[in-house]
Every structure is written in structure tokens, then in C-alpha cells.
Amino acid sequence: xxxxxxxxxxxxxxxxxxxxxxxxxxxxxxxxxxxxxxxxxxxxxxxxxxxxxxxxxxxxxxxxxxxxxxxxxxxxxxxxxxxxxxxxxxxxxxxxxxxxxxxxxxxxxxxxxxxxxxxxxxxxxxxxxxxxxxxxxxxxxxxxxxxxxxxxxxxxxxxxxxxxxxxxxxxxxxxxxxxxxx
Amino acid sequence: xxxxxxxxxxxxxxxxxxxxxxxxxxxxxxxxxxxxxxxxxxxxxxxxxxxxxxxxxxxxxxxxxxxxxxxxxxxxxxxxxxxxxxxxxxxxxxxxxxxxxxxxxxxxxxxxxxxxxxxxxxxxxxxxxxxxxxxxxxxxxxxxxxxxxxxxxxxxxxxxxxxxxxxxxxxxxxxxxxxxxxxxxxxxxxxxxxxxxxxxxxxxxxxxxxxxxxxxxxxxxxxxxxxxxxxxxxxxxxxxxxxxxxxxxxxxxxxxxxxxxxxxxxxxxxxxxxxxxxxxxxxxxxxxxxxxxxxxxxxxxxxxxxxxxxxxxxxxxxxxxxxxxxxxxxxxxxxxxxxxxxxxxxxxxxxxxxxxxxxxxxxxxxxxxxxxxxxxxxxxxxxxxxxxxxxxxxxxxxxxxxxxxxxxxxxxxxxxxxxxxxxxxxxxxxxxxxxxxxxxxxxxxxxxxxxxxxxxxxxxxxxxxxxxxxxxxxxxxxxxxxxxxxxxxxxxxxxxxxxxxxxxxxxxxxxxxxxxxxxxxxxxxxxxxxxxxxxxxxxxxxxxxxx
Numbered sequence: 001x002x003x004x005x006x007x008x009x010x011x012x013x014x015x016x017x018x019x020x021x022x023x024x025x026x027x028x029x030x031x032x033x034x035x036x037x038x039x040x041x042x043x044x045x046x047x048x049x050x051x052x053x054x055x056x057x058x059x060x061x062x063x064x065x066x067x068x069x070x071x072x073x074x075x076x077x078x079x080x081x082x083x084x085x086x087x088x089x090x091x092x093x094x095x096x097x098x099x100x101x102x103x104x105x106x107x108x109x110x111x112x113x114x115x116x117x118x119x120x121x122x123x124x125x126x127x128x129x130x131x132x133x134x135x136x137x138x139x140x141x142x143x144x145x146x147x148x149x150x151x152x153x154x155x156x157x158x159x160x161x162x163x164x165x166x167x168x169x170x171x172x173x174x175x176x177x178x179x180x181x182x
Numbered sequence: 183x184x185x186x187x188x189x190x191x192x193x194x195x196x197x198x199x200x201x202x203x204x205x206x207x208x209x210x211x212x213x214x215x216x217x218x219x220x221x222x223x224x225x226x227x228x229x230x231x232x233x234x235x236x237x238x239x240x241x242x243x244x245x246x247x248x249x250x251x252x253x254x255x256x257x258x259x260x261x262x263x264x265x266x267x268x269x270x271x272x273x274x275x276x277x278x279x280x281x282x283x284x285x286x287x288x289x290x291x292x293x294x295x296x297x298x299x300x301x302x303x304x305x306x307x308x309x310x311x312x313x314x315x316x317x318x319x320x321x322x323x324x325x326x327x328x329x330x331x332x333x334x335x336x337x338x339x340x341x342x343x344x345x346x347x348x349x350x351x352x353x354x355x356x357x358x359x360x361x362x363x364x365x366x367x368x369x370x371x372x373x374x375x376x377x378x379x380x381x382x383x384x385x386x387x388x389x390x391x392x393x394x395x396x397x398x399x400x401x402x403x404x405x406x407x408x409x410x411x412x413x414x415x416x417x418x419x420x421x422x423x424x425x426x427x428x429x430x431x432x433x434x435x436x437x438x439x440x441x442x443x444x445x446x447x448x449x450x451x452x453x454x455x456x457x458x459x460x461x462x463x464x465x466x467x468x469x470x471x472x473x474x475x476x477x478x479x480x481x482x483x484x485x486x487x488x489x490x491x492x493x494x495x496x497x498x499x500x501x502x503x504x505x506x507x508x509x510x511x512x513x514x515x516x517x518x519x520x521x522x523x524x525x526x527x528x529x530x531x532x533x534x535x536x537x538x539x540x541x542x543x544x545x546x547x548x549x550x551x552x553x554x555x556x557x558x559x560x561x562x563x564x565x566x567x568x569x570x571x572x573x574x575x576x577x578x579x580x581x582x583x584x585x586x587x588x589x590x591x592x593x594x595x596x597x598x599x600x601x602x603x604x605x606x607x608x609x610x611x612x613x614x615x616x617x618x619x620x621x622x623x624x625x626x627x628x629x630x631x632x633x634x635x636x637x638x639x640x641x642x643x644x645x646x647x648x649x650x651x652x653x654x655x656x657x658x659x660x661x662x663x664x665x666x667x668x669x670x671x672x673x674x675x676x677x678x679x680x681x682x683x684x685x686x687x688x689x690x691x692x693x694x695x696x697x698x699x700x701x702x703x704x705x706x707x708x709x710x711x712x713x714x715x716x717x718x719x720x721x722x723x724x725x726x727x728x729x
Binding site: 026027028031032034035038039042082085086089090092093096110111113114115116117118119120121124125127130131132133135136139140143146 | 264290291377378435438470498583
């Protein structure tokens with residue numbers, strides 16, 4: 001009985017080890033930009049598809065969130081990857097909460113979140129430096145967006161404004177993706 | 183007054199989640215009448231960090247007149263993404279020491295991650311581990327994103343001396359296949375991979391597993407097999423009796439959110455109450471995103487627990503099938519045209535992967551060595567081959583990003599051509615022959631047309647000479663007659679005229695009749711219009727005879 005237990009436990013651990021290593025080994029970090037650009041295109045399409053064009057009655061809510069364009073001027077691919085990871089992670093955080101007042105296609109939002117989640121994890125496995133100070137700029141930018149949503153009590157117009165800003169984010173993502181090439 | 187008091191030394195800030203502690207040292211520790219006060223200022227960076235402003239120094243709430251050498255100043259901090267300066271001084275009555283050196287810090291970068299919450303449950307031999315984030319349910323949060331953390335658990339069997347093992351956990355986990363009535367212990371820590379931050383461990387939690395449930399066993403060994411984005415979930419058949427299965431699916435990101443997702447499992451369409459141990463789960467999988475699957479067994483009113491959950495990252499799990507190919511050969515090269523895998527099933531793998539293609543080719547002889555050629559295009563030309571030789575080849579698609587090699591196509595063998603009969607020369611010959619025959623044919627048609635027109639013009643002019651001219655020629659014969667051959671040519675048109683002649687010229691001389699018969703036949707032979715003219719001639723002839 002004891003050996004059987006031991007055997008089972010070992011098998012369990014072996015399975016975990018395999019699962020874990022499979023996750024780590026699954027993507028080539030030097031070539032990730034190929035896959036990233038596919039993802040950007042797909043996400044932008046989903047964002048556009050999920051709602052209609054920007055409602056005219058929300059024009060008053062348009063806000064300049066001031067994307068820190070400095071992050072697009074880093075020299076190293078690692079920094080671009082880091083910035084891309086931060087953008088996806090933050091977008092996931094924003095689009096996972098308080099969406100009740102929007103009339104967006106539920107299925108599209110689900111797919112959008114699920115994609116963001118997976119791609120964040122893919123990028124995470126490839127990060128070779130720590131975020132540190134340069135990433136703070138991006139965090140502040142997203143903090144401005146979150147504060148805006150909160151101030152506007154997550155109204156439909158506030159969400160439409162943020163959806164528009166998220167589409168802009170994916171245009172920046174395209175630039176970062178190009179920078180991710182070695 | 184006189185500055186007798188010395189400044190505090192070694193000022194430092196410790197931050198765990200959103201709990202801020204200021205610490206310092208001071209040399210004459212025994213003097214209890216000395217208190218300490220701290221000040222702070224916030225530094226403003228604009229969004230491009232081009233300008234840095236400093237606010238005035240403010241008194242730090244929570245760190246005024248403290249008698250110990252640390253204080254909690256969490257309430258003074260509001261913006262964790264901006265930077266602060268802090269300083270401390272000692273005070274005794276009216277006497278104040280100079281300020282300590284200023285300490286600069288940015289809360290987010292300085293902060294450490296606190297321990298996560300761990301909740302263990304043991305049900306029917308299965309252990310459930312639920313993890314809550316280090317700041318769950320707190321209104322002030324340093325770590326704002328729900329997916330910022332990965333959780334690492336260290337676990338061991340309590341009674342054995344085996345080395346503790348570590349593994350990453352989801353927020354919610356079910357651990358199957360543990361030994362019954364055994365105590366397991368674990369502690370968990372949170373990581374932020376992108377910041378290289380490693381959190382502190384939770385306390386150690388232990389739990390004793392129970393006996394396995396004496397109900398229908400849950401399905402085990404769930405596996406997902408995918409080819410060209412068709413996903414087949416399989417599991418083991420453990421059952422003697424008639425059992426049916428139901429498969430459920432969960433969209434992957436929900437596992438990372440703090441909310442309870444147990445109501446979000448949905449039954450996969452076509453995988454409800456099935457009696458085989460496999461099911462096609464492709465319908466609800468979208469390739470960019472993870473999914474979880476679980477299976478339950480049912481026999482009459484007996485139901486098993488849900489199986490363990492299998493996680494599917496579609497593009498990683500999927501296998502790429504072989505591409506379709508058409509091969510043609512010339513004297514020294516092979517031309518391979520590819521169709522991406524899955525294209526025939528309307529799921530082209532080039533939509534999902536950055537596909538490249540690898541051709542393996544070899545001479546079809548015993549000492550053949552394989553050669554490899556890789557391209558991103560769908561057209562391969564393998565050149566510098568020997569003429570009149572059999573070559574074999576097979577092709578696979580592969581994705582460099584996913585480090586994934588597709589299945590090879592079946593080997594195809596083809597013979598290179600003889601040098602003289604290269605496809606190009608055959609093609610050229612064919613084209614020239616086509617042209618030549620085309621020209622010849624059109625020349626023939628043209629000349630036939632031309633000649634026939636000439637003949638008609640010469641022998642059968644459309645204008646008829648006036649009847650008085652005809653009369654001069656005697657016996658009413660038209661111009662054309664002297665030139666005509668008189669060979670017997672059978673025609674249908676003549677029959678009508680013949681019968682007319684026979685009926686209407688009973689008394690006519692047979693010679694004359696014959697003559698006119700020839701006449702009418704010939705004119706009727708060439709055109710319908712001439713039929714009537716021929717008939718007119720006959721009528722005139724008859725009139726003459728009657729006269």
C-alpha cells in the first residue's frame with residue numbers, strides 16, 4: 001500500500017512537471033512577434049465588432065488619456081515585450097469588471113478577455129527583464145483610464161470612450177510588436 | 183536653541199501590499215522623553231516624465247511624536263505609482279534635531295507582496311485548494327490586476343520524509359489521485375513575474391484526505407487530441423455497467439478571477455449523455471484563448487463526481503496535418519505546389535500559425551541521402567537534379583513560433599524528364615503546332631469560301647439575262663448551259679419538277695423532254711431561287727411547243 005501511494009504521488013508529480021514544462025516550452029520567445037501581430041489584429045477586430053460606432057451622444061466624454069509614447073522609443077526588444085505585456089494585462093484588468101451598463105456582444109467580450117488572458121501569459125513566459133520604472137508610465141496611463149471609469153460610474157458613454165482608447169492601444173501594440181523583433 | 187539632538191539614522195521604508203512602515207535608528211535609545219516626527223513630499227511626474235514638481239513638505243500622519251523607532255504611515259500614501267521623499271527628526275520638548283537624510287522611494291516599485299489566503303477542503307478523496315489574492319476584498323490595492331499573480335505551492339506528505347515539491351497553482355484547484363487517509367501540508371506564495379517580485383509564504387496548512395466516495399467513479403485520464411483544429415476529448419472507460427457521459431467546458435480566463443465561476447460551466451453541445459468515451463469538443467473552442475473541460479459519468483440515478491479538469495491551449499495542443507501537394511517535373515527540377523493543411527476542411531492552418539514548409543527529397547535508389555529544403559512560400563522548386571531519374575519527396579508544415587512540426591504528407595515519387603523532352607520544349611512544340619494548324623485551317627476556310635464565290639459568280643450569275651436574249655439562243659436555253667457538265671447528279675429538288683413535267687407535257691416529244699429535264703435539274707441544283715426560274719423556263723418551253 002505504501003509503495004502504491006508513493007507511486008501514485010510520484011506519477012502525480014511527474015504529470016505536474018510535464019504540464020508545467022509543456023507550458024514553458026510551448027513558444028519560441030524570439031519569434032513571438034509573429035504570433036503577437038496575429039493576436040493584435042484579432043483583438044482589434046473583436047473590439048470593433050463588439051459594439052457599434054462611437055455614439056454621438058458620448059462625444060462630451062472623450063478624454064485624452066495621454067498614452068506615454070515614450071515607451072515606443074525604447075531600444076531593446078525586451079522593453080517592447082515588457083510594455084506589450086503590461087498593456088494586455090491592464091486591458092484585461094479593465095475589461096473584466098463592471099461591464100454591466102454596456103450593450104456589447106457578450107460572446108465577443110468573452111473572447112476578447114480570454115485572448116488577452118492567454119496572450120498575457122504567453123508574453124509573461126518570455127519576459128527577460130523586470131518592468132521597473134519605465135513600466136510605471138504605462139501603469140499611470142491605465143490608472144487614468146480606471147479613474148475615469150470610476151468617476152463616470154462605469155456609464156455606457158464612459159465604456160465607449162474606453163473601448164475607443166483600447167482600440168488605440170492596439171495600434172500602439174502594433175508598433176511594439178515590430179520592436180519585439182530582434 | 184542649541185542643537186544637542188542628533189538626527190535619526192538609517193531611515194527606511196517597508197511596504198507590504200498597501201501597508202507602509204517607516205523605520206530608523208537613533209543613538210541614545212534610552213532617553214524616553216525623545217519623540218520622532220516625519221514629513222513627506224510627493225513628486226509629480228507628468229506623463230512623459232519631462233517635468234518633476236515637488237509639493238511642500240507635509241507632516242506625515244501616523245508618524246508624529248512617536249516614541250518608538252517605527253511608524254505606520256499607510257494613510258498618508260495615496261498614489262502608489264508616483265514617488266515620494268520622506269525625512270525624520272528627533273524632538274525633545276522645544277528642541278529639534280536636524281532632519282535626517284531624505285529617503286526617495288516609489289511605492290509600487292518598493293512594495294513587497296504579502297501572503298495569499300489559502301482554503302483547503304477535503305471531499306471524497308479529493309482535495310480542493312482555493313487561493314485568494316494577497317489583497318482580496320481590500321479597497322486599497324497595490325496590485326490592481328486580477329491576473330498579475332501566479333501562485334506557487336510547496337507541498338509535502340506530512341508523515342514521510344520525502345522532499346517537499348513545488349508547483350504552480352490556479353486560483354482554484356482540485357487535486358485528485360491523492361492517497362486516502364493521508365495528511366498533506368502546503369504553503370503558497372504569490373509571484374509577479376513581470377516585476378520579478380516573489381511574495382511571502384502563507385502559513386502552512388495541512389489536510390487529511392478522506393476515503394474515496396463509494397459512488398460511481400469519476401472518469402479519469404482525460405486527454406485532448408487535436409488535428410487541424412478538430413478537438414477530440416477522450417477518457418478511460420472504467421465501467422462494467424451501461425454508463426453515459428456528459429462533458430462540460432469553461433472559458434479559461436474565469437479561473438483567474440476572484441469570482442465564483444462554478445455556474446459558468448456549460449455543457450458541450452453534442453456531448454451530453456453520450457455512451458462512448460470520446461467527444462468532439464471543437465464547436466465552442468476559439469483558437470486564441472484557453473478552455474477547461476471536465477466529464478461526469480451517469481448510470482441510472484447514479485452520478486459520479488466531475489473528473490479533474492483538463493486545460494486546453496488550442497494552438498499548443500493542436501497537431502498540424504499534412505499539406506496537399508501537386509508535383510511536376512522537368513529534366514533537372516521538380517516543381518511542388520502546396521495547399522496549406524486544413525484548407526480542404528475550410529480551416530486553413532495558415533490562419534492560426536505562421537507556417538513554413540519543409541520538403542524532404544531523395545533519389546529513389548538504395549544509397550539515397552535525404553535532402554531538406556525549407557520555404558515560407560507555397561511553391562517549391564527543387565533544381566539541379568539528374569534527368570531521367572526517379573525522385574521521392576514528402577512535405578510537412580511547421581510553425582517556428584510554436585516549435586511545432588506538422589505531419590508529413592505521403593511520399594510521392596516522380597521521374598525527371600529526358601533532357602530533349604523538357605516540358606518547356608513540349609509545350610513550345612505544342613503551341614507552334616497549334617498556331618500552324620490554326621493558320622492552315624483559316625487559310626483553307628478562306629480559300630474554299632473564295633473559290634465557291636468565284637464559281638458561283640462565273641457559272642451562276644445572280645442576274646438573269648432578258649428573255650429576248652434567251653430566245654436568240656433558241657430552244658430557250660440559258661447562258662450557262664454550254665459550260666455545264668452534264669454528268670448525272672441525283673438531287674431531290676428535281677423530283678418535283680419532273681412530276682410537273684410528266685403531268686403537263688403528255689404529248690411532248692421525249693427527246694425534248696429529256697433536254698428540258700437536264701436544264702431544270704441543273705438550274706435547280708444550285709439554288710432554290712433558280713428552282714422557280716427553272717420552272718419558268720419550262721413553262722416557256724411548253725408554250726413554244728404548244729404554239
